[in-house]
Amino acid sequence: METTTGTETLTRHWIDGAWQEGSGSIAVVNPATGQTIAEVPAGGKAEVDAAVMAARHAFNRWAATPLADRVAMVLAIREGIKARSGEIATSITAEMGSPTKFANTVQVGMPMATSKGVAGLAESFPWTEEIGNSLVVREPVGVVGAVTPWNYPLHQVVAKVAPALVAGCTIVLKPSEVAPLTAGILAEITREAGLPAGVFNVVHGTGPEAGEALASHPGVDMMSFTGSVPAGRRVQEVAAGTVKRVALELGGKSxxxxxxxxxxxxxxxxxxxxxxxxxxxxxxxxxxxxxxxxxxxxxxxxxxxxxxxxxxxxxxxxxxxxxxxxxxxxxxxxxxxxxxxxxxxxxxxxxxxxxxxxxxxxxxxxxxxxxxxxxxxxxxxxxxxxxxxxxxxxxxxxxxxxxxxxxxxxxxxxxxxxxxxxxxxxxxxxxxxxxxxxxxxxxxLAPFGGYKQSGTGRELGRYGLEEFLEVKSIQL
The missing domain is CATH 3.40.309.10 (Aldehyde Dehydrogenase; Chain A, domain 2)
Structure with a gap:
């Protein structure tokens, strides 16, 4: 994931199971000191194209992987997060300023809890049901484009990635450029867990460049976005061109x-x-x-x-x-x-x-x-x-x-x-x-999401899993 030059860390894209160099760079700044602690490449259409192609190529095989194996993979990734929890917490504190005690407990604890939760409900989930003479089946929506924020940089990623993997989807993630470093650690964890190449990909960059390229891409079947209301509106607008599914978790004034x-x-x-x-x-x-x-x-x-x-x-x-x-x-x-x-x-x-x-x-x-x-x-x-x-x-x-x-x-x-x-x-x-x-x-395990301009769709638990599934009726 990383190479060090002086006091800075260079983090690359993760595409099709390999680290990819990128053009341009975005500084990652420690907000407590004002010092640049890392750089990530400024990805755009070319990198998104490559990542989506990899996700599409991996989709059929991953969707056909037995459910028990997909669940086991999510639990293996959770164990990887647990094993590297100290490193992850330190990274989050450095890149976005979350106090170390909070980072070690909540910032790391929440993604572990949510991934365990969705894995635990998979066996009892109604993947098929009979309605009259129809067999109703739930199938993965396809390639998921995920755009995540900086405030909970690992939790917001795992809240999308874990249910998407259980559902049988493949993912292209665009993490926040403000706090992108834990996405690289997660990519390493997925590799160590044995996740097949192309199932999970990371493209760094800004919202207007990499984010819009992902939302508008015809090879992406669904966009799952967490962030501000203005940015969420833009994702919805851009995604409308290909009529893809959009799930938005936006702001609040609770x-x-x-x-x-x-x-x-x-x-x-x-x-x-x-x-x-x-x-x-x-x-x-x-x-x-x-x-x-x-x-x-x-x-x-x-x-x-x-x-x-x-x-x-x-x-x-x-x-x-x-x-x-x-x-x-x-x-x-x-x-x-x-x-x-x-x-x-x-x-x-x-x-x-x-x-x-x-x-x-x-x-x-x-x-x-x-x-x-x-x-x-x-x-x-x-x-x-x-x-x-x-x-x-x-x-x-x-x-x-x-x-x-x-x-x-x-x-x-x-x-x-x-x-x-x-x-x-x-x-x-x-x-x-x-x-x-x-x-x-x-x-x-409870549904998480909002009314009005706080968004559309739900995350976490059974409701979060359903977001990544299509429903098909087969008449017998």
């Missing part, structure tokens, strides 16, 4: 509704944790904290007290809870939203514009809490993708639900209530793909 009988200590602690998770660079982050008007000031005070526990700094330090943003560009974006919130009239309860004290370099922002946020403010409507919480008062339960649903997004959310029954009733009224009630835990 609301955490705290009801008047909730355990406030639990609601604020878990709520802030889910807002600041991965430095706020999480599509499901609960960035809007909706509280009864009478409890607003108390909740803000509690949130500020909790926020003081979130140490910002060097992501390689075990005590750090919030590292740098993934890039200087992302730091500027988040800082710009914080400035916008102040100009809109939201009250700063903690944090604010500018760098944290003592961190004059690196892509760091100040974890920020705004109080008294109105639903029409930009900070309440737009995805910031940083450690920024908007506390929003409401008059009654109906208004809370109305505010929660009043964005173009619908990816995730939460409800804290005095009883599970009351929380469940409010959760059912929220127009969003997943809702946690009183801190319900993440389930890697």
């Amino acid at each position: 609301a955490n509704i705290v009801l008047d009988d909730a355990d406030l200590t639990q609601a604020v602690k878990l709520g802030l944790g889910n807002c600041f998770i991965n430095g706020g660079q999480t599509c499901t982050a609960w960035t809007r904290l909706l509280v009864p008007q009478s409890l607003h000031d108390q909740v803000v005070e509690m949130a500020v007290e909790q926020a003081a526990k979130y140490t910002v700094g060097d992501p390689t330090d075990e005590s750090t809870r919030i590292g740098p943003m993934s890039s200087e560009r992302q730091r500027e974006r988040v800082d710009g939203y914080i400035t916008t919130g102040v100009s809109e009239g939201a009250e700063l309860a903690a944090g604010g514009p500018g760098r944290p004290d003592g961190l004059d370099s690196g892509a760091y922002v100040r974890p920020t809490i705004f109080s008294g946020v109105r639903p029409d403010m930009r900070i309440a409507q737009e995805e910031i993708f940083g450690p920024v919480l908007s506390v929003m008062p409401y008059a009654d339960e109906d208004e809370a639900v109305e505010i929660a649903n009043a964005t173009v997004y619908g990816l995730a959310g939460a409800v804290f209530a005095g009883s599970q029954e009351r929380g469940l009733e409010v959760a059912k009224r929220m127009r969003t793909g997943q809702v946690d009630v009183n801190g319900g835990q993440f389930n890697p």
